Amino acid sequence: MRIAILGMLFAFSTTLVAPVQARPLEDIEKSGKLIIGTDGTFPPFQYFEDGKLVGFEVDLGNEIAKRMHLTPEWKPIAFDTLLAGLTQDRWDIVIAALGATPERAKVVNFTDPNFCTGAVIVATQPTIKHKNDLSGKTVSVQTGSTYFAAVEKIPGIKKIRNMSSDNDARNAMLSGRSDAWVSDKFVARIAQHKTEDRDKKLLIGDMLFEEKSSTAVNKNNPALLEKYNRALAELRDDGTYDAISKKWFGEDISCSAPSPDTQPLQTVK
Structure with missing residues (x-):
């Protein structure tokens, strides 16, 4: 991971x-x-x-x-x-x-x-699902993670928010400070389940890599x-x-x- x-x-x-x-x-x-x-x-x-x-x-x-x-x-x-x-x-x-x-x-x-496991793209906007959809967007990831390394290689991203914890990276997306969050696929599923009753639902997109x-x-x-x-x-x-x-x-x-x-x-x- x-x-x-x-x-x-x-x-x-x-x-x-x-x-x-x-x-x-x-x-x-x-x-x-x-x-x-x-x-x-x-x-x-x-x-x-x-x-x-x-x-x-x-x-x-x-x-x-x-x-x-x-x-x-x-x-x-x-x-x-x-x-x-x-x-x-x-x-x-x-x-x-x-x-x-x-x-x-x-x-x-x-x-x-x-x-x-593997890393997935998570967003609240249905238009953000694929790697190419991150072009021009702000993406939040955890400091020192393989997710950060993967996101750095994606061309066209407007800004990477490098957060101290994965929770902070997720919350940055939920609060609108980033457009997408990249994290572990199992972590994303749990977060999706816990936020399913909120106004902002988490949508899990493509897997970026397996590990x-x-x-x-x-x-x-x-x-x-x-x-x-x-x-x-x-x-x-x-x-x-x-x-x-x-x-x-x-x-x-x-x-x-x-x-x-x-x-x-x-x-x-």
Whole structure:
């Protein structure tokens, strides 16, 4: 899903700061805790509800930590600082709807995919549906996201509103400060459902790209990466992953599932 080519992150990783040795798996196991960096503002994947961090990725991360015989300790922080924090060893992994892009893979390692998704165009105007319809328009996206990188490549856009959170990007469109919002397709469906009784209805247009979302692990921590992947595979094999996915989406959103675009969203949290 998210995470674009952040010049700041690459500068950080290559010139500004010496590499930091990750907390090895042995130390993590001795502590009994798996420290997880996350965003916390991206429903239905990870967000706060009544002061509690919830969401599909939270349930998934908690279950994976359990299979690793560890207690998850979530650390919500600004999205565009998550990978820098990982390379500084501020947390052991990052679970935050991260698009496993080749650019990111230069800085961190990625686990097997947690789910497959894609970016869509969202608007309140029926005339804005296709990529070409964005010409001359203002588009809002989240800072540091793959959505921002994709929108930057679309010719003719009048202005890109680079917002600190995906919620802010959505609200910019709803308030009329932008004409369209580009975000994750599952996030867009949830937002569409929640706004369907308002005067302004959200209309979901074309998908701009597809991507695999994975957990990020420090490059100096291959043992942790391997153990995470084993736990994730166990979840898939015993049906736990499917149960979590259907709880939040009413369908299987794993990369091995049929395209979710052909299936209705049945469950909304």
